[in-house]
Amino acid sequence: MNGPLVTSLGHAGLRIDAPGMRMLCDPWMSPRGAFLGSWFPFPDNAHVRTPQMLDADWVAISHEHLDHLDLPLLQGLSPSTRLVIPRYPSREMRNRIAGAGIRNVVIELDAWERLALNDRGDWVTVIPELSPMCHDAAILVHVDGHAVLHTNDARLSVSQLRRAAEECERPLDVMGVQMSGASWHPICYDYPPEVVERISSEKRLGKFRAVTRLLRSAPPKIVMPYAGPPAFLDPALAHHNAAVQAPGIFPDQAQALAFLRDRLPGQTSLYLLPGDRLHVGSGDVERDSRWADFSFDDTSEYLRAYAARRADEIAAVYAELPDPPPESRLGERFRDHFLALGALSGYFLQRIGMTVRFEVVGRAGGTWDVRLGPETTEVDLSPVGGTPGYHLTVEARWLDAVLTGRIRWEDLFLSLRIRASRDPDVYNDYLVGLLKHADRDALEAVEGYETSRDPAETVVLSDGRTDYVVSRYCPHAGEDLQYGGVVRDGRLRCLGHNFEFDLETGTCLNARCDPLQVTRAPAPLPSGR
Numbered sequence: 194m195n196g197p198l199v200t201s202l203g204h205a206g207l208r209i210d211a212p213g214m215r216m217l218c219d220p221w222m223s224p225r226g227a228f229l230g231s232w233f234p235f236p237d238n239a240h241v242r243t244p245q246m247l248d249a250d251w252v253a254i255s256h257e258h259l260d261h262l263d264l265p266l267l268q269g270l271s272p273s274t275r276l277v278i279p280r281y282p283s284r285e286m287r288n289r290i291a292g293a294g295i296r297n298v299v300i301e302l303d304a305w306e307r308l309a310l311n312d313r314g315d316w317v318t319v320i321p322e323l324s325p326m327c328h329d330a331a332i333l334v335h336v337d338g339h340a341v342l343h344t345n346d347a348r349l350s351v352s353q354l355r356r357a358a359e360e361c362e363r364p365l366d367v368m369g370v371q372m373s374g375a376s377w378h379p380i381c382y383d384y385p386p387e388v389v390e391r392i393s394s395e396k397r398l399g400k401f402r403a404v405t406r407l408l409r410s411a412p413p414k415i416v417m418p419y420a421g422p423p424a425f426l427d428p429a430l431a432h433h434n435a436a437v438q439a440p441g442i443f444p445d446q447a448q449a450l451a452f453l454r455d456r457l458p459g460q461t462s463l464y465l466l467p468g469d470r471l472h473v474g475s476g477d478v479e480r481d482s483r484w485a486d487f488s489f490d491d492t493s494e495y496l497r498a499y500a501a502r503r504a505d506e507i508a509a510v511y512a513e514l515p516d517p518p519p520e521s522r523l524g525e526r527f528r529d530h531f532l533a534l535g536a537l538s539g540y541f542l543q544r545i546g547m548t549v550r551f552e553v554v555g556r557a558g559g560t561w562d563v564r565l566g567p568e569t570t571e572v573d574l575s576p577v578g579g580t581p582g583y584h585l586t587v588e589a590r591w592l593d594a595v596l597t598g599r600i601r602w603e604d605l606f607l608s609l610r611i612r613a614s615r616d617p618d619v620y621n622d623y624l625v626g627l628l629k630h631a632d633r634d635a636l637e638a639v640e641g642y643e644t645s646r647d648p649a650e651t652v653v654l655s656d657g658r659t660d661y662v663v664s665r666y667c668p669h670a671g672e673d674l675q676y677g678g679v680v681r682d683g684r685l686r687c688l689g690h691n692f693e694f695d696l697e698t699g700t701c702l703n704a705r706c707d708p709l710q711v712t713r714a715p716a717p718l719p720s721g722r
Contacts, residue, residue, distance in 0.1 A: 196339040196474025199367060200246070201465035203238025204260060205345050205420040207369065208246060211337040213311040216251040218332055218343045219261040224503065227259035228608035229591060229600065230510035231430055232423035234260075235445075236487060237499050238467035242266075251310060253277040253317060253332045255345035257286040258375075259604060260423065264293040275300060277308060279319040279330040282638035283630060285601075286328075305360070310336065320357060322347050324670035325638040326626050333357050339366040339473050342413070346371050346420075348403070348690070350673055351410040358411050366473050368413035370404050372449035373421045374442050377606050380433060383614040394440030396691065401449070403677070403688040405456045415461045415476060418449035426500040427507050430609055434496055437489075447489040514590045514599075516555045523557035523589055526596045528572040531563045534627060535570025538636040542566030544623040544705065547582030555589025565624065583624065586612040603629035620704035622669060643707075646671060653714055656680040660714035661696050668707040685709065 197211035206220040222242040226233040247266070252274055254262050267276070267290065278286055280301040290299060302308055307316045315337065321330040329347040333340065340361035342354075349357075358365055379392040408416055422443030425433045436443045446464040453462045465471060468481030487495070517523050535542060546567040552560055562576040591610050594600045605611065606629075615621075630636055652665040652675040667674055667687040677688045684702065685694045692704050699708035 195472050196366065197337045197341065199341060199465075199471045199473055200241075201419070201467050201469045202241055202246070203234040203236070203467035204423070205343075205369070205371065206238075207341075207343055207419075208249070209334055209336060209341060211315065213313050214251070214315050214336050215249040216253060216310070216317070216334065216336075217247070217249045218253045218334075219255055219345055220247070220252065220266055221260050221263045223263050223265040225265065225506045225510070226426070226503065227263075227423075228604050229514070229594070229610060230427055230507045231425060231608040231610060232260055233426050233499070233503060234467070235422055235424035236466060236484075236492075236495065237424075237502070239502075240481075240483065241467050249274055251275055251277060251317070253319075253334075253343075254286075255279065255319070255332055255343070255347065256281075256329045257289055258346070258607070261345060262286065262289060264289065264295070267295050267297070268293060270295075270297060272297060277302060277317060277319075277332075279304070279321050279328075281321070281328045281635070282325050283328065283632040283635035285630075285632060285635075304330075305356075310334075313337075318360070320347065320349060320353055322670075323350055323353070323672070325635065325642050326622065326670055328630075328635070331357075333360065335361050340364075341366060341473065342368045344368065344370055346375065348672075349407065350677065351407060352673065354407055354411045365411070365413035367415045367417060367471065368408070369417045369419050370408070371420050372400055372404050372418045372452075373444050374400055375607060376442060377609055377611065377613070378620070380436055380442060381609055381611050381613050383612060390440055393436065393442040396442055397440060397444055399686070399688065399691045401444075401452045401456075402679075405453065406677070406688060408453075408457060408460065412457075412460055415463065415471070415473075416453060416457075417462070417471075418446050418453065418464050421445040421449065424496055424499060425609070426496070426503045428500075431496075431500070433609060434492075437492075445489045511590075514594050516588070516590050517557045517593045519557050521557050521593065523553070523555075523593060523596070524559060524561060524574045527551070527553075527561060527592070528574060530596050531565075531572050532570055534631055535565055537631070537633050538627065538640065539568075540640040541623045541627045541636055542568065542570065545621060545627065547621065547624070548579060549583045549585065549624065550576070550579075550581035551592075552584070552586040553589050553592055554586065557593075558589045565627070580616060582615060582617075582621070584614045584616075601629065602631065622704060622706065624705075642671065643668075651710070652678075654678055654680045654685065656682070659696075661685070662712045662714050663694075663696075663699075664710040667692060668709055669701075669704070685711075 200208040202220045204221050207218040209216045275298045302319045317334045319330045331344040331347045379389045422437050466484045470479040545565040549563045562573040564571040650665045651662050669692045679686045693702045694709040699711045
């Protein structure tokens with residue numbers, strides 16, 4: 194049995210073809226790119242956006258980030274194409290689809306709920322991340338007797354991956370893995386170059402190691418790194434393309450593949466470029482002829498030509514979001530916006546407990562402070578002095594797009610069209626969570642998840658000299674530290690999100706987070722009579 198045919202659509206997009214089933218997974222191919230014209234698929238995938246490639250029975254979409262939820266593309270689908278999405282605590286994803294005028298049938302799936310794709314026994318399910326702080330999910334497709342796991346941006350746990358194989362009653366045939374970050378930290382922060390380099394290298398290696406450890410737990414027959422970095426084609430952002438090469442934060446597919454082959458030499462690993470096709474049953478690959486002379490080694494000329502092809506689309510983004518005039522009442526709308534945000538969750542306010550200063554650049558801008566928690570929210574449009582915990586600089590045109598609902602805060606952050614600093618230099622996940630969700634149901638789901646965990650369950654971890662009894666689940670996002678915790682030099686690093694904890698005090702060292710419960714294990718009794 195040759196099995197289904199998997200075609201790369203570029204970035205994290207895949208097409209799966211089998212008898213009686215045609216599915217697109219996270220297709221992102223619209224010429225405008227994503228996140229305010231900041232991100233574009235790399236390499237260019239325009240040649241695969243054809244009527245034949247988009248003719249499908251199903252489109253499965255993992256989450257609402259616009260490099261996965263391509264609304265212009267979905268608007269052009271056949272009315273008979275059905276959309277499959279995970280059911281998240283927030284309705285943001287469904288609202289975005291409806292707001293774009295897309296009238297296709299949308300089917301929301303709960304975690305591990307199977308949806309029959311045809312009368313041949315094929316099915317699909319979704320596997321969301323354990324913590325509702327992140328609305329990301331993998332898509333598991335069982336088709337023509339084979340299993341394809343498309344992890345997208347989801348950080349799966351070891352137990353989730355093992356269950357995926359159990360659900361299919363066979364080893365996974367193909368597993369697509371995301372090995373490049375999508376973070377504005379550290380490259381948008383006001384750090385010296387050597388600090389940016391150090392943090393970027395730590396994040397790159399942390400991601401690579403986490404994926405490698407996961408793959409060892411339930412090896413698929415074929416593992417396929419995808420996505421890699423976007424291309425930054427706007428001249429204002431083109432310097433971020435340098436973050437592709439080591440030790441940058443956006444490693445490409447070739448670098449990810451080299452790491453996998455070095456660390457997992459017995460694992461069949463490969464990557465596909467847009468238009469390349471993998472025969473799942475045999476493992477044979479058909480390469481798209483346009484990539485015969487392409488290499489990730491030196492892409493400067495390729496990116497220059499690519500940027501020229503997309504210059505009109507980038508210019509249109511600026512034209513559609515002009516610098517708002519003074520009479521736009523940007524400051525007053527900013528204040529109303531944050532007073533409403535601050536009323537969504539006392540749990541989040543308590544854990545934020547800081548002042549965030551916004552430097553808004555433009556005719557209607559200014560310096561504005563938002564005090565979020567621990568009990569109330571206050572907005573000062575004429576602050577005097579003070580030391581903010583976070584400091585964000587943003588153009589008025591992009592902030593106006595957030596306040597009018599054209600984009601979300603997380604879209605703005607992912608666009609990299611910000612500058613940031615923080616004092617102390619400690620990550621506050623609750624601040625980012627409040628902004629990215631801005632939804633009462635989503636915030637209540639996080640609170641419920643975090644307050645219902647049993648801190649009494651423990652696991653013993655060792656650095657080779659000392660054994661430590663620690664909470665089994667990371668207090669940040671619930672990663673199982675039995676599989677996802679690394680102990681070194683008196684610190685425990687959670688591989689889920691790279692939170693680090695002091696093993697003497699349990700204090701989180703690099704983020705605002707509840708402490709880890711930790712004690713030293715008793716020394717073994719000496720042997721003797």
